[in-house]
Amino acid sequence: MKKNKFNPGARITIFFVTFAIIFFSLGLWQIERGQAKTVLLDEFDKNSVIEPQEIKQDSKKWERVYVEGTWYGANQILIDNVINGGIAGYKVLTPFRLNETGVLILIDRGWIKRNRNMSDLPNISIKDIKERVSGILESPELGLVLSDELVSREWPKISQTKNIDVISKEYNESIYPLILIADPISRYSLEYIKINPTNMTPVKHYGYSAQWFLMFIVLCGMYVWYGYKKNEK
Secondary structure, eight states: OOOOOOOOOHHHHHHHHHHHHHHHHHHHHHHHHHHHHHHHHHHHHHHHHSOOEEOOTTOOTTOEEEEEEEEOTTSOEEEEEEEETTEEEEEEEEEEEETTTOOEEEEEEEEEEOOSSTTSOOOOOOOOOEEEEEEEEEOOOOOOOSOSOOBOSSSSEEESOOOHHHHGGGSSSOBOSSEEEEOTTSTTOOBOOOOOSOSSOHHHHHHHHHHHHHHHHHHHHHHHHHHHHTTOO
């Protein structure tokens, strides 16, 4: 019996090399993403338990800080379509003027339930008093939006995104480039939603990596099988 030679052909070889590189690269990329998420979660956990430091101009995302200043309740923004325990509601962003610099920062006071009549907004009024507020800084991405009009026109405004670049355009002055998620101990804190610094856990990334590597192995097996099968007589 004549031994079959391995000869899959040029086209199949080009196809194999192309997709083998793609699958293997995607597997490595998912591993790198998982490792990056692990570092992020570790840093976030460390920041969550340390004493808050006074906010600075160069404070970074996920740092635990405190601010001292005055609430400015006239121009608040409601972040629409925030689900909490299966119930639709809003996140409430309230301006807060810093004592030392006079800069305005938006503080996430927490979640509030939406009324049945959507045109009847919940009561979010506060007094313009001085307070010290601690929390964690965040910089939300634009995310998926379901409306062309991202922010309504009248105050308090309703926004379809929590992205600071979009929201800051509603104010006639510069806004601190990060949002402060207030600890639930503030005088004006609403219902607190636990912060999730990432929308995908490292385990999921490693799971996707395993899938890409499995596809790579299957592709290699099919290539070898076809290379010999093609020349059977």
